[in-house]
Amino acid sequence: MNTVDLHTHTTASDGLFSPTELVRRAKEAGLHTIAVADHDTSDGLAEALEAGHTYGVQVIPAVEINTDVPGTEVHVLGYLPDYQQPAFQSVLTTLRDARALRGQRMVEKLNALGIPVRWERVREIAGGSVGRPHVAQALLELGVVTTIGEAFDRYIGRNGPAYVPRYKLTPEDAARFISSVRGVPVLAHPWGLPNLEGWIPRLKEAGVAGIEVYYGDYSDEVVEALAALARHFGLIATGGSDYHGPGIHPTPLGGRYVPPEAVDQLQAEAEARRQHPAPAFELPPPEEEK
Numbered sequence: 001m002n003t004v005d006l007h008t009h010t011t012a013s014d015g016l017f018s019p020t021e022l023v024r025r026a027k028e029a030g031l032h033t034i035a036v037a038d039h040d041t042s043d044g045l046a047e048a049l050e051a052g053h054t055y056g057v058q059v060i061p062a063v064e065i066n067t068d069v070p071g072t073e074v075h076v077l078g079y080l081p082d083y084q085q086p087a088f089q090s091v092l093t094t095l096r097d098a099r100a101l102r103g104q105r106m107v108e109k110l111n112a113l114g115i116p117v118r119w120e121r122v123r124e125i126a127g128g129s130v131g132r133p134h135v136a137q138a139l140l141e142l143g144v145v146t147t148i149g150e151a152f153d154r155y156i157g158r159n160g161p162a163y164v165p166r167y168k169l170t171p172e173d174a175a176r177f178i179s180s181v182r183g184v185p186v187l188a189h190p191w192g193l194p195n196l197e198g199w200i201p202r203l204k205e206a207g208v209a210g211i212e213v214y215y216g217d218y219s220d221e222v223v224e225a226l227a228a229l230a231r232h233f234g235l236i237a238t239g240g241s242d243y244h245g246p247g248i249h250p251t252p253l254g255g256r257y258v259p260p261e262a263v264d265q266l267q268a269e270a271e272a273r274r275q276h277p278a279p280a281f282e283l284p285p286p287e288e289e290k
Helices: 019-028 045-055 086-112 119-126 132-142 148-156 171-179 196-206 220-233 261-273
Strands: 006-008 033-039 057-068 072-079 184-187 209-213 237-241
Touching: 006 019, 006 057, 006 072, 006 237, 006 261, 019 033, 019 045, 033 072, 033 237, 045 057, 057 261, 072 171, 072 196, 086 119, 086 132, 119 132, 132 148, 171 209, 184 196, 184 237, 184 261, 196 220, 209 220, 209 261, 220 237, 237 261
Parallel strands: 006 033, 033 057, 184 209, 209 237
Antiparallel strands: 057 072, 072 184
16 A cells, blocks of 8 residues: 655645645545645645644655756756745745746737636636646636646647746756755656756756656656666655646546655655755846747
8 A cells, every 4th residue: 555645736836625635635545644745835835734733644845846958847846845944935936926927928828819718717726826737727617628638738738829938947956946945856757858867967966866756657667767767876766646636647646656765765865964054046047038
């Protein structure tokens, strides 16, 4: 039985369930430990931690930072950061503001295509940090698409007519940002990243200490290949469902086996980082939109 899920999301970003409801469902699923890793925000962590005490589920504070490389996106998870530090929160605020502006520009593009999505409705759906799934949900409500996946495929995915690029952080930026508050950066769902083996040494130098091996619907062959990379480069092998709620990702909460020792390894790494001064971080300026 799987008891660990180190990649989940709540309504604080683009998940469908509140932190309390997510933890309650984790308990029902038989999970002992979950990490709450909302995109560019820690706003759901206090509620999740309180719910963890109520339901007897260990909640690991985390965050997921979205970054771009040519032709694709790279996400970096940060486990056990000192997330209440003002400098950390200031950067997250900047990233969230950029997400909101991105969502607004997507709505403008959809309107130009003759699709009457309202920005106010997207904000209502989001409640917190705006993400593309909230725009997708607005399209679903209008009947323009029949599934969330169709919204991405037809309109707001990378090659869609209403796509807008995000704030141009690099994966190394994200790793340094997480390290600046003594968090443990982990490369999220890395399979398919071009030249993955070439990326890893650079990311390790920037502070990455783990790689998501046991992820979502990865096949046994992919898990084996990623586990070999983790061993070769001395990285912690983590994993999780990337659960946002039904209909967004195919893997249910707790639906991917994650070795329980990953939790101990992340905690040990975080404790080791607390024995040393944290590296400084300065957010790079945003690029001008082309």
